[in-house]
Amino acid sequence: MKSIIILLQEKIEKAFIDCGYDSIYGKVINSNRPDLCEFQCDGALAAAKKYKKAPFIIAEEVVSKCKNCEEFEKIEVIKPGFININISENFLTNYCNSIINEEKFGCKMEKNKTVIIDYGGANIAKPLHVGHLRPAVIGESIKRIHRFFENKVIGDVHLGDWGLQMGLVIEELKFRHPDWDYFNENFNGEYPKEALFTVTDLEEIYPCASRKTKVDENATEEEKEKANTYRENARKNTAYLQEKKKGYYDLWKKIVEISVEDLKENYKKLDVDFDLWLGESDSQEYVEPMVQKMKKLGILYESNGAMVVDVQEPNDTTQINPCMVLKTGGVSCYQTTDLATLMQRQSDFNPDEIIYVVDKRQELHFIQVFRCAKKSDIINKNSKLIFIGLGTVNGKDGKPFKSRDGGVMRLENLIAEVNQKVYEKMNASKEMKEEEKIEISKIVGLAALKYADLSNQISKDYIFDIDKFTSFEGKTGPYILYTLVRIKSILNKFYEKNTLKENKILKPKEDIEKQILLKISKYSQILEESYIENAPSKICTYLYELAEVFNSYYQKIKILQENFDRLDSNIVLLSLMKRIFENGIYLLGFKAPERM
Numbered sequence: 001m002k003s004i005i006i007l008l009q010e011k012i013e014k015a016f017i018d019c020g021y022d023s024i025y026g027k028v029i030n031s032n033r034p035d036l037c038e039f040q041c042d043g044a045l046a047a048a049k050k051y052k053k054a055p056f057i058i059a060e061e062v063v064s065k066c067k068n069c070e071e072f073e074k075i076e077v078i079k080p081g082f083i084n085i086n087i088s089e090n091f092l093t094n095y096c097n098s099i100i101n102e103e104k105f106g107c108k109m110e111k112n113k114t115v116i117i118d119y120g121g122a123n124i125a126k127p128l129h130v131g132h133l134r135p136a137v138i139g140e141s142i143k144r145i146h147r148f149f150e151n152k153v154i155g156d157v158h159l160g161d162w163g164l165q166m167g168l169v170i171e172e173l174k175f176r177h178p179d180w181d182y183f184n185e186n187f188n189g190e191y192p193k194e195a196l197f198t199v200t201d202l203e204e205i206y207p208c209a210s211r212k213t214k215v216d217e218n219a220t221e222e223e224k225e226k227a228n229t230y231r232e233n234a235r236k237n238t239a240y241l242q243e244k245k246k247g248y249y250d251l252w253k254k255i256v257e258i259s260v261e262d263l264k265e266n267y268k269k270l271d272v273d274f275d276l277w278l279g280e281s282d283s284q285e286y287v288e289p290m291v292q293k294m295k296k297l298g299i300l301y302e303s304n305g306a307m308v309v310d311v312q313e314p315n316d317t318t319q320i321n322p323c324m325v326l327k328t329g330g331v332s333c334y335q336t337t338d339l340a341t342l343m344q345r346q347s348d349f350n351p352d353e354i355i356y357v358v359d360k361r362q363e364l365h366f367i368q369v370f371r372c373a374k375k376s377d378i379i380n381k382n383s384k385l386i387f388i389g390l391g392t393v394n395g396k397d398g399k400p401f402k403s404r405d406g407g408v409m410r411l412e413n414l415i416a417e418v419n420q421k422v423y424e425k426m427n428a429s430k431e432m433k434e435e436e437k438i439e440i441s442k443i444v445g446l447a448a449l450k451y452a453d454l455s456n457q458i459s460k461d462y463i464f465d466i467d468k469f470t471s472f473e474g475k476t477g478p479y480i481l482y483t484l485v486r487i488k489s490i491l492n493k494f495y496e497k498n499t500l501k502e503n504k505i506l507k508p509k510e511d512i513e514k515q516i517l518l519k520i521s522k523y524s525q526i527l528e529e530s531y532i533e534n535a536p537s538k539i540c541t542y543l544y545e546l547a548e549v550f551n552s553y554y555q556k557i558k559i560l561q562e563n564f565d566r567l568d569s570n571i572v573l574l575s576l577m578k579r580i581f582e583n584g585i586y587l588l589g590f591k592a593p594e595r596m
């Protein structure tokens with residue numbers, strides 16, 4: 001099935017051809033002036049230049065070929081040469097009726113492309129904070145959209161588990177517990193099964209260790225020396241870890257285990273899940289073969305002790321520094337693990353596409369890594385590597401959103417705050433039991449959080465405004481859910497006493513009914529666009545617009561009080577809308593409660 005705009009376009013293209021013009025001028029778009037028409041084609045203006053004819057004449061010729069087409073209710077030329085189109089009610093109604101039985105709403109399926117989505121990006125021994133919201137929420141939605149189009153999609157959290165932060169945590173544990181068997185070179189027994197620390201300990205340890213490596217300008221020589229030694233030891237620990245040195249490696253495994261358990265729980269609260277829980281460390285075995293490959297190609301060279309590959313390209317307008325493949329002493333760095341992971345992904349999945357959903361401040365890193373990977377042939381030449389750079393979630397001061405005490409905002413607390421806000425708003429409805437209210441405020445809270453995040457442009461920073469996001473009116477998650485819940489309750493009321501006799505939508509009687517059908521008919525186009533452009537925000541906008549038309553319809557039409565034949569049609573229309581809303585919010589990554 002084709003999207004409705006394409007069907008209209010095909011008619012107009014044919015008319016252009018029949019008049020002796022190229023079909024490229026037949027492009028149909030949504031109307032810029034909904035008060036004048038529903039669709040338009042501006043091609044005659046461009047064709048006029050090519051064929052050296054007045055645009056008005058071309059448009060008139062084209063329109064005369066379309067006069068008897070069943071698709072159009074009205075097709076006319078507006079000076080200087082716009083073609084304004086209204087769709088016929090018959091054609092529109094038939095189109096919507098055909099979507100009723102289409103599981104995919106008439107979208108064209110891509111099928112069988114292998115796509116890896118690298119999102120989440122959590123780090124071991126550090127709690128998820130507000131900066132992890134967007135990669136998780138946007139990545140999850142993009143994953144669901146790609147899956148909807150029947151691709152083979154693999155979501156990977158790509159844990160940060162191999163860098164200096166691990167060496168720091170180990171150094172601080174060693175400082176506090178020098179007696180642990182992990183640090184005893186001569187120890188030959190079994191290390192403790194139960195962890196000797198909790199995730200809360202780890203969360204306190206990392207910032208403490210990190211602080212110990214820093215000194216301010218007024219520090220004494222002795223303090224500077226101490227910080228240096230600490231940092232140097234952390235670096236050594238990281239190297240030990242990467243060599244899988246006994247004790248250090250075992251301790252690290254425990255840290256990862258405890259951390260991952262906690263991360264899984266936190267992602268679950270966000271309704272975000274991953275097919276793979278791999279980390280930087282899992283690519284380690286690919287580092288050596290990768291380095292060999294680069295050496296063989298003659299592109300790897302030494303620079304200040306590190307091993308690098310040039311990635312500058314002739315058309316660059318700025319300088320792109322060489323990509324560091326190994327740090328001094330052969331230690332892995334952020335680029336190393338991302339490159340080796342590409343080699344691993346190539347070998348495990350031979351992907352057509354890898355999409356990275358990461359903070360936009362990491363763009364340069366990914367430019368270097370992608371170029372280096374292509375140059376060194378560790379990833380298929382035809383694989384598309386896509387970086388989706390995310391803007392920051394800011395507070396009203398324009399700086400990254402902080403907790404009330406001015407510290408980093410933990411994701412857990414952010415979710416709790418949003419849920420609390422929704423709960424307070426729900427308190428007005430008294431007849432609900434306390435437990436149900438809490439349960440519903442979690443579902444609605446998550447919708448508020450995710451919708452706000454997804455509806456903002458991906459690369460732009462946005463201001464986190466709890467009051468606005470949790471409002472039951474306007475372009476918000478709760479408003480969408482509220483509309484869906486209203487539709488569901490009307491349907492329930494109908495089915496309590498009736499059964500459906502005919503599964504068919506009738507031709508619209510009122511203008512608002514046509515408006516709804518028009519919106520519905522465009523869903524497949526929106527899905528295809530959001531898929532091709534990796535833009536869940538298109539679904540957000542669409543659902544909001546659909547909710548708006550539905551709510552006007554609801555004001556105008558007595559849905560359940562119509563006479564017999566229209567009653568069934570209304571129910572079929574509502575069921576289709578329900579299915580669209582449910583599909584849309586699923587693709588965005590949230591659910592609706594039964595009532596709210």
Ligand code: ARG
Pocket residue numbers: 118120121122123158159160338356358
């Ligand atoms: N762990 C990284 C960070 O917190 C994000 C990882 C993004 N993905 C990647 N393949 N580098 O900055």
